Amino acid sequence: KTRQFEWRVEYMHWSPDGVEGVVMAINGKFPGPTIRARTGDTISVELTNNLLTEGLVIHWHGISQRGTPWADGTASISQCPINPGETFVYRFIVDKAGTYFYHGHYGMQRSAGLYGSLIVELAKNEKEPFHYDGEFNLLLSDWWHKSSQDQQIDISSKPFRWIGEPQSLLMNGRGQFNCSLAAQFSKSPIPQCKLRGDEQYAPHIFHVHPNKTYRLRVASSTALSSLHLAVGGHKMVVVEADGNYIQPFSVENMDIYSGESYSILFTTDQDPSNNYWISISVRGREPKTPQGLTILNYIPNFASKIPNFPPPLPPLWNDYNYSKSFSKKIFGLMGSPKPPTRHDRRLFLLNTQNRIEGYTRWAINNISLVFPTTPYLGSIKYGINNAFDTKSPPNTFSKDYDIMKPPPNPNSTYGNGVYMLKFNTTIDIILQNANILAENVSEIHPWHFHGHSFWVLGYGDGNFTTEDAETTLNLNNPPLRNTVVVFPYGWTALRFSADNPGVWAFHCHIEPHLHMGMGVVFAEGVHLVKNIPNEALTCGLTGKMFAENKHK
Ligand SMILES: O=C1O[C@H]([C@@H](O)CO)C(O)=C1O
Numbered sequence: 001k002t003r004q005f006e007w008r009v010e011y012m013h014w015s016p017d018g019v020e021g022v023v024m025a026i027n028g029k030f031p032g033p034t035i036r037a038r039t040g041d042t043i044s045v046e047l048t049n050n051l052l053t054e055g056l057v058i059h060w061h062g063i064s065q066r067g068t069p070w071a072d073g074t075a076s077i078s079q080c081p082i083n084p085g086e087t088f089v090y091r092f093i094v095d096k097a098g099t100y101f102y103h104g105h106y107g108m109q110r111s112a113g114l115y116g117s118l119i120v121e122l123a124k125n126e127k128e129p130f131h132y133d134g135e136f137n138l139l140l141s142d143w144w145h146k147s148s149q150d151q152q153i154d155i156s157s158k159p160f161r162w163i164g165e166p167q168s169l170l171m172n173g174r175g176q177f178n179c180s181l182a183a184q185f186s187k188s189p190i191p192q193c194k195l196r197g198d199e200q201y202a203p204h205i206f207h208v209h210p211n212k213t214y215r216l217r218v219a220s221s222t223a224l225s226s227l228h229l230a231v232g233g234h235k236m237v238v239v240e241a242d243g244n245y246i247q248p249f250s251v252e253n254m255d256i257y258s259g260e261s262y263s264i265l266f267t268t269d270q271d272p273s274n275n276y277w278i279s280i281s282v283r284g285r286e287p288k289t290p291q292g293l294t295i296l297n298y299i300p301n302f303a304s305k306i307p308n309f310p311p312p313l314p315p316l317w318n319d320y321n322y323s324k325s326f327s328k329k330i331f332g333l334m335g336s337p338k339p340p341t342r343h344d345r346r347l348f349l350l351n352t353q354n355r356i357e358g359y360t361r362w363a364i365n366n367i368s369l370v371f372p373t374t375p376y377l378g379s380i381k382y383g384i385n386n387a388f389d390t391k392s393p394p395n396t397f398s399k400d401y402d403i404m405k406p407p408p409n410p411n412s413t414y415g416n417g418v419y420m421l422k423f424n425t426t427i428d429i430i431l432q433n434a435n436i437l438a439e440n441v442s443e444i445h446p447w448h449f450h451g452h453s454f455w456v457l458g459y460g461d462g463n464f465t466t467e468d469a470e471t472t473l474n475l476n477n478p479p480l481r482n483t484v485v486v487f488p489y490g491w492t493a494l495r496f497s498a499d500n501p502g503v504w505a506f507h508c509h510i511e512p513h514l515h516m517g518m519g520v521v522f523a524e525g526v527h528l529v530k531n532i533p534n535e536a537l538t539c540g541l542t543g544k545m546f547a548e549n550k551h552k
Pocket residue numbers: 162436443513516
């Protein structure tokens with residue numbers, strides 16, 4: 001079945017948290033419309049750019065784009081940005097059931113609010129390996145009162161200006177800045193929100209019946225924040241991660257990093273005369289942002305009935321052991337695909353914070369990613385060899401690098417080289433975290449891979465060692481994911497099959513960090529890619545190539 005959509009993207013005035021600003025809207029909606037489809041369906045989105053002066057692309061986060069790498073929606077990689085006034089058709093198959101989302105992938109358009117949910121249900125004849133009576137979508141994001149353009153200029157300026165922590169956290173695009181739903185429990189003086197429910201910033205309330213089981217599909221589109229999620233008083237059973245079934249496990253609360261998605265099941269087995277909090281809080285960075293809140297409404301209570309106990313208290317923001325213990329509970333569901341037992345190539349990717357000519361940048365093995373004008377997919381496919389650095393970026397970094405210290409020489413270089421992967425080989429990646437420019441700080445980075453799921457083979461503290469390589473990697477039941485966190489001063493090991501012809505970004509999903517160069521590009525089997533629509537490539541050197549052919 002083909003599911004057809006016509007979308008126009010434009011800025012509109014909106015109050016996501018009660019303070020008016022501008023958001024990027026799709027067909028006048030913020031967040032954008034939810035797409036629901038079934039496995040095997042074709043999605044066709046005719047996307048018109050109604051922005052006045054900016055290009056546009058949309059990435060379908062978690063969708064493999066097998067056979068349609070030009071529809072991945074990454075500017076400079078899979079396509080040219082869609083110009084104002086122009087329409088581009090994204091047509092692709094959703095081949096795996098799961099909880100996904102979509103978002104802008106040009107400039108800081110995700111920070112501007114360009115995102116929405118994408119839910120792929122099982123085909124009609126298939127059954128989930130768990131039961132539930134109803135389901136909800138919860139799309140999480142963080143929100144700044146400064147515009148995304150201002151933020152983009154700040155981080156690209158000399159001297160560097162950091163965007164700081166968000167003003168509010170949004171659940172399905174809604175948060176409260178000048179008032180709180182839980183004012184009566186707050187230590188700081190903040191007024192109680194008095195809402196009719198039709199305000200743009202009124203919380204999206206979840207209505208449930210007692211003694212039922214619900215599936216909560218959660219995805220995080222945050223620009224910066226790692227989040228901690230709790231459903232007050234309710235246990236949750238985690239059953240899906242990034243569109244992959246996992247071995248179900250039960251927790252009181254959980255972490256979710258930008259770019260991740262989960263399904264959790266909870267049973268409404270609490271006192272039915274009360275309502276309950278659903279809360280999100282910032283983790284891993286010193287929180288300066290109030291908890292995001294909404295209400296789990298037990299029918300037939302009034303939806304406006306404030307729970308008679310305070311919102312869930314998150315663990316300390318820097319209690320990384322707490323976060324690690326959650327990540328380490330995630331295993332692939334028994335019977336799900338296992339990783340190949342051997343790797344053909346192993347890349348060690350060290351991330352550092354650096355300076356280039358006075359600009360603050362992030363680098364991977366001392367190269368800070370900048371995007372070329374011609375999309376890689378086109379320049380590689382058509383053998384245009386002056387479109388980007390043809391020298392491969394380094395496979396590893398110096399064994400002497402002390403990850404516990406700021407870089408001894410913070411200088412770095414810009415680069416746009418590509419890791420060329422031999423088609424159908426097995427690749428390991430060891431993501432190695434390190435200290436930033438300031439002493440005694442190392443930050444969380446959630447890494448997202450386009451076009452693939454990978455197996456998460458393990459996490460560790462300090463430097464990845466040969467002993468880790470031999471003994472600590474889990475080849476037995478690692479979870480498949482498309483996004484994984486690297487903890488401060490730690491490493492994360494993953495494995496994937498380079499079996500999806502195309503060019504694929506692998507990057508930190510923190511939007512300002514990607515902008516500051518924290519990513520790499522992989523290409524595999526590009527010669528096998530057929531029928532790239534010309535409309536994807538009418539810019540840069542591919543655009544020139546088309547123009548010259550026309551005139552001959
Ligand atoms: O990229 C970043 O820059 C700031 C800080 O390191 C320098 O101001 C920060 O917290 C980041 O995550």
